Amino acid sequence: MxxxxxxxxxxxxxxxxxxxxxxxxxxxxxxxxxxxxxxxxxxxDIAKYERQQDTLTMLKILAYGAKEIEAEKFQDASDFFAAMDGE
Structure with a gap:
């Protein structure tokens, strides 16, 4: 286009x-x-608009995750799953 x-x-x-x-x-x-x-x-078209909104939401989630990583607000995956299993 x-x-x-x-x-x-x-x-x-x-x-x-x-x-x-x-x-x-x-x-x-x-x-x-x-x-x-x-x-x-x-x-x-409304379907295109909805896809665009979904894309923006995903980009916001990715940006939030990047900020969390930058601020070192994360934990190792194995530690996370161990905590979920109650270990």
């Missing part, structure tokens, strides 16, 4: 809403909507 083909004025969104929704079912596109020549919003 190239952004240059996905930039549309708000009037396009207003007059082609049904077609845009149909296209989202067929293609994994994102539209950038402009108003007065400036990018103002992004329109995307």
């Amino acid at each position: 190239t952004f240059s083909t996905q930039i549309k004025p708000i009037s396009y969104l207003k007059s082609h809403a049904a077609e845009i929704i149909k296209d989202f079912a067929d293609k994994d596109d994102t539209l950038i909507i402009t108003q007065n020549g400036e990018a103002k919003m992004v329109v995307m």
